[in-house]
Amino acid sequence: MTRKIQVLKDITSANDAIAAQNQELLGKHHILALNVMSSPGAGKTSLILNTIARLRSKLSIAVIEGDIASKVDADKIGKEGIPVVQINTGGGCSLEATMVSSALPRLPLEKTDVLFIENVGNLVCPATFALGEHKKLVIASIPEGDDKPTKYPIMFAEADVVVVNKLDLLPYVDFDLVHFRKVVKGLNPDVQIFEVSCKTGEGLDAWCSWLANEVGSR
Amino acid sequence: MTRKIQVLKDITSANDAIAAQNQELLGKHHILALNVMSSPGAGKTSLILNTIARLRSKLSIAVIEGDIASKVDADKIGKEGIPVVQINTGGGCSLEATMVSSALPRLPLEKTDVLFIENVGNLVCPATFALGEHKKLVIASIPEGDDKPTKYPIMFAEADVVVVNKLDLLPYVDFDLVHFRKVVKGLNPDVQIFEVSCKTGEGLDAWCSWLANEVGSR
Numbered sequence: 423m424t425r426k427i428q429v430l431k432d433i434t435s436a437n438d439a440i441a442a443q444n445q446e447l448l449g450k451h452h453i454l455a456l457n458v459m460s461s462p463g464a465g466k467t468s469l470i471l472n473t474i475a476r477l478r479s480k481l482s483i484a485v486i487e488g489d490i491a492s493k494v495d496a497d498k499i500g501k502e503g504i505p506v507v508q509i510n511t512g513g514g515c516s517l518e519a520t521m522v523s524s525a526l527p528r529l530p531l532e533k534t535d536v537l538f539i540e541n542v543g544n545l546v547c548p549a550t551f552a553l554g555e556h557k558k559l560v561i562a563s564i565p566e567g568d569d570k571p572t573k574y575p576i577m578f579a580e581a582d583v584v585v586v587n588k589l590d591l592l593p594y595v596d597f598d599l600v601h602f603r604k605v606v607k608g609l610n611p612d613v614q615i616f617e618v619s620c621k622t623g624e625g626l627d628a629w630c631s632w633l634a635n636e637v638g639s640r
Numbered sequence: 641m642t643r644k645i646q647v648l649k650d651i652t653s654a655n656d657a658i659a660a661q662n663q664e665l666l667g668k669h670h671i672l673a674l675n676v677m678s679s680p681g682a683g684k685t686s687l688i689l690n691t692i693a694r695l696r697s698k699l700s701i702a703v704i705e706g707d708i709a710s711k712v713d714a715d716k717i718g719k720e721g722i723p724v725v726q727i728n729t730g731g732g733c734s735l736e737a738t739m740v741s742s743a744l745p746r747l748p749l750e751k752t753d754v755l756f757i758e759n760v761g762n763l764v765c766p767a768t769f770a771l772g773e774h775k776k777l778v779i780a781s782i783p784e785g786d787d788k789p790t791k792y793p794i795m796f797a798e799a800d801v802v803v804v805n806k807l808d809l810l811p812y813v814d815f816d817l818v819h820f821r822k823v824v825k826g827l828n829p830d831v832q833i834f835e836v837s838c839k840t841g842e843g844l845d846a847w848c849s850w851l852a853n854e855v856g857s858r
Binding site (some may be wrong): 542549550575 | 662679680681682707708709710712731732733760762763764765767768781783784785787788791792793794806808810812813832
């Protein structure tokens, strides 16, 4: 057990060193990079697509897509004419900094303002691996239930922004938004929380204003 | 990288040896053990609670609850008067066989027919760690979208049973059940698929009949 923990610590330190290099490269190009994390199917790609639709006239956006397998998500982003690189982790439960460092030279960094790095759908492993991002964005989804921050506290404690998606399903499921906000703020008092529906568009303007403002203030 | 893969291989072999011991112990007591896996919030605990309600007069059920943190789920099961042990993995992204072997002596094995081992909510890591189960049950959820088997193929390829939950939300989201079934059967031709709603009860009788039959045929 001790050996296992030591090796995992070594892996994490090696990862952090490469993440720092990624962040430096992104900084040189004045790019704001977001590590986008959630359970499978909470709406990472939908939020990115909706953000592209609203902000593409003002900001240049690029995307790295991380999945165990398939290029379903990269195809969706590519169809919008947005620069995108798909990474398949095989069985790996999170993107790692080396995967991102391999992808960066394949993107037009000199003309990018915002980079979304969409992680593998997983509320556990991605919390451990820094990628070089400036902000950690966690998406929660109404039908997953309001107890996720209690059960997966590390992810919510480390987030800079939490977006609660699928507000349109609120009438059909038990989800107490007040309780959810309270638990998240208890874990992480400084976190920004946005409530949106990528289906109806509700709440997306507030999220996009925040993001555009973050880019402007860099 | 080679070192990392070697260490992960060592961990997996050590885990498999303990899983085999767990399976032998469960076999001695004629217990059918199911490893219950899904994304966070797909309905693992809800399916277990609904199954308890329908089968408790015929079968003795026990539960092991795996979570990163909290005992929310064990409390729900315990309230029903069902023997339950909560395991918290800390940051660990899956239950492992040693955790189950520590929990087994705390359950009344001599009078148990079915053991549900509810894994950490994660569509990736739990596919790698055998626990000693006889059947792998994967729950998919309608609002997660029908592309999950394409993006997380290992989990669906290894399942003995796939339960599609939250059928009641089908009118409100895009989910093509025919496409979903086709992709799952393509990965795994022998898998059993049930479509249910733990909210309305739809489809639960078929799932419970299958389970009771599996116990009877042991």
